[in-house]
Amino acid sequence: MAFDKMELRDIEVWDGNFAAAQALRQCQIDVVAAYPITPSTPIVEGYAKFLADNYVEGEFVMVESEHAAMSGCIGAAAAGGRVATATSSQGFALMVETLYQASGMRLPIVLNVVNRALAAPLNVNGDHSDMYLGRDSGWIQFDSYCPQDAYDLNFIAFRVAEDHDVRLPCMVHQDGFMTSHTAQGVHTMDDDTAYSFVGDFKPMNDMLDFEHPVTHGVQTEEDWHFEHKARQHNDLMTKVMPKIQAAFDDFKTLTGREYNIVERYDMDDADVCVVCMGTSVETAREVALEMRAKGIKAGVVGIRVVRPFPFFEIQEALKDVKAIAALDRSAPGGAPGMLFNEIAGCLFNTDTKALLSGYIYGLGGRDLTKKHLVDLFTELQANVDAGKVLTPLQQFIGVRGPKLQFL
Amino acid sequence: MANTGWDEFEIGAMLRTFEGSIDDIAGTLQEDRKYTENSSFSASVADWRIEKPIFAKDYCIDCQFCWIYCPDISIISRDKKMIGIDMDHCKGCGICVEVCPTNPKSLLMFPEQADEETEIAQWPAKETKEK
Numbered sequence: 001m002a003f004d005k006m007e008l009r010d011i012e013v014w015d016g017n018f019a020a021a022q023a024l025r026q027c028q029i030d031v032v033a034a035y036p037i038t039p040s041t042p043i044v045e046g047y048a049k050f051l052a053d054n055y056v057e058g059e060f061v062m063v064e065s066e067h068a069a070m071s072g073c074i075g076a077a078a079a080g081g082r083v084a085t086a087t088s089s090q091g092f093a094l095m096v097e098t099l100y101q102a103s104g105m106r107l108p109i110v111l112n113v114v115n116r117a118l119a120a121p122l123n124v125n126g127d128h129s130d131m132y133l134g135r136d137s138g139w140i141q142f143d144s145y146c147p148q149d150a151y152d153l154n155f156i157a158f159r160v161a162e163d164h165d166v167r168l169p170c171m172v173h174q175d176g177f178m179t180s181h182t183a184q185g186v187h188t189m190d191d192d193t194a195y196s197f198v199g200d201f202k203p204m205n206d207m208l209d210f211e212h213p214v215t216h217g218v219q220t221e222e223d224w225h226f227e228h229k230a231r232q233h234n235d236l237m238t239k240v241m242p243k244i245q246a247a248f249d250d251f252k253t254l255t256g257r258e259y260n261i262v263e264r265y266d267m268d269d270a271d272v273c274v275v276c277m278g279t280s281v282e283t284a285r286e287v288a289l290e291m292r293a294k295g296i297k298a299g300v301v302g303i304r305v306v307r308p309f310p311f312f313e314i315q316e317a318l319k320d321v322k323a324i325a326a327l328d329r330s331a332p333g334g335a336p337g338m339l340f341n342e343i344a345g346c347l348f349n350t351d352t353k354a355l356l357s358g359y360i361y362g363l364g365g366r367d368l369t370k371k372h373l374v375d376l377f378t379e380l381q382a383n384v385d386a387g388k389v390l391t392p393l394q395q396f397i398g399v400r401g402p403k404l405q406f407l
Numbered sequence: 408m409a410n411t412g413w414d415e416f417e418i419g420a421m422l423r424t425f426e427g428s429i430d431d432i433a434g435t436l437q438e439d440r441k442y443t444e445n446s447s448f449s450a451s452v453a454d455w456r457i458e459k460p461i462f463a464k465d466y467c468i469d470c471q472f473c474w475i476y477c478p479d480i481s482i483i484s485r486d487k488k489m490i491g492i493d494m495d496h497c498k499g500c501g502i503c504v505e506v507c508p509t510n511p512k513s514l515l516m517f518p519e520q521a522d523e524e525t526e527i528a529q530w531p532a533k534e535t536k537e538k
Contacts, residue, residue, distance in 0.1 A: 106419035167418055205421050211428040215447075218420050228420060230413040 021046025023154035026194035030081030033072025037091035040114035070098035077107035080206025089116035103138030108161035125365020126176030263302035270299030272380035456499035473503035
């Protein structure tokens with residue numbers, strides 16, 4: 001190979017951004033078309049530096065916007081390359097038009113989304129507004145809780161996305177600043193091991209196959225559009241989860257690190273639990289353990305795969321619990337939070353009598369503190385004791401001013 | 408094709424232009440190429456047209472101007488001889504008529520329903536330029 005390999009220690013001190021950049025290097029991405037935006041910029045900067053230093057054989061395409069960045073990625077992926085980029089917040093919002101193109105064209109692009117609030121008011125800190133904005137785009141969405149996850153899930157994302165039975169783009173989410181700029185010990189793979197997990201890129205209907213010319217991104221009207229969307233949804237609903245599980249299994253065999261479509265912590269005998277995503281999962285796990293010392297059987301469910309939504313895995317994880325809090329870190333815009341709605345949809349029509357309440361928290365990078373979670377678990381236990389939800393179904397946590405609650 | 412279900416086509420918003428693999432496509436005439444049913448070449452867009460060009464061969468000097476200028480590759484020319492118009496893909500823009508240098512013009516625009524033989528039979532005479 002024409003490029004140099006990098007010697008890594010078994011454990012490196014990396015933040016989430018650098019961990020993702022290292023994963024892109026080790027996957028040997030052919031094309032990164034990117035436009036900088038806080039807090040995701042160091043990911044593509046990192047790739048560019050690795051490229052300049054001859055640690056990658058590829059192309060870095062500087063473009064004039066995030067719309068152009070994803071458009072460049074779509075072109076490169078249709079041409080037949082391994083493609084990735086990164087973005088956040090407003091950049092993600094500008095990309096949305098092309099996200100639907102990428103998934104509809106079944107192109108296996110990996111997009112690192114460093115989650116950040118959406119303006120206005122302008123805010124560079126982490127919440128899940130951009131992740132939620134992408135949830136109907138037909139992409140697969142993985143969620144990281146820490147830099148280790150951001151590193152590992154990139155490899156898993158390429159493995160799943162590029163599978164010829166899947167051929168759908170993947171987002172790997174991490175919390176802006178809390179994960180992206182917080183350095184932690186990250187267990188690494190050496191370059192050969194890492195590359196062997198994703199393997200050589202196998203093109204499919206690529207435009208550079210001159211013997212079989214193809215038109216990508218064709219127009220269909222009422223005669224064909226519905227069939228294409230149906231096919232895409234069918235594949236998301238039936239083909240993706242088994243491939244993700246297989247990738248998780250292989251990854252565990254390779255590294256010893258275990259990922260699950262839905263992560264369960266202390267859920268075996270839990271009476272009350274919170275369901276959340278991102279760095280909040282780790283805070284909630286710590287508080288749940290402390291609640292157990294106080295006699296409240298608390299557990300935590302972390303969503304690892306946001307899309308396709310793990311309908312049956314959530315049903316299974318929550319079937320025996322008595323009270324559930326759905327924590328949404330995105331302004332719900334006149335509705336219950338996304339997780340509240342999805343979980344309600346999972347549990348409706350089942351035998352569970354679990355009490356479900358929703359909480360909106362952490363907008364614009366507002367901290368979710370241990371105190372918030374202690375109060376929350378205590379409230380859930382009170383619901384269990386009373387046999388009904390004692391509060392409105394939607395409450396805001398950590399916002400100043402009079403108590404904000406609805407429904 | 409018309410009754411194909413959602414589970415019966417290749418994934419992606421993707422269509423193949425040719426049946427099987429191709430070799431020297433630039434050296435193969437259109438009529439000899441194996442276009443797929445899905446290729447835009449196989450689809451008629453004649454109904455986009457309101458006016459159509461009619462070609463009067465008697466006046467044509469095979470200068471190829473119309474062939475060069477046609478934006479839809481709808482002028483059919485073989486061995487540098489203009490032999491007709493691809494009426495499945497011509498949009499009736501009139502550029503071929505505009506660039507035709509003969510006197511009278513070898514191409515003129517007519518309403519879509521005009522009869523080709525009738526119009527050629529009453530084709531305009533050569534214009535004498537007034538000095």
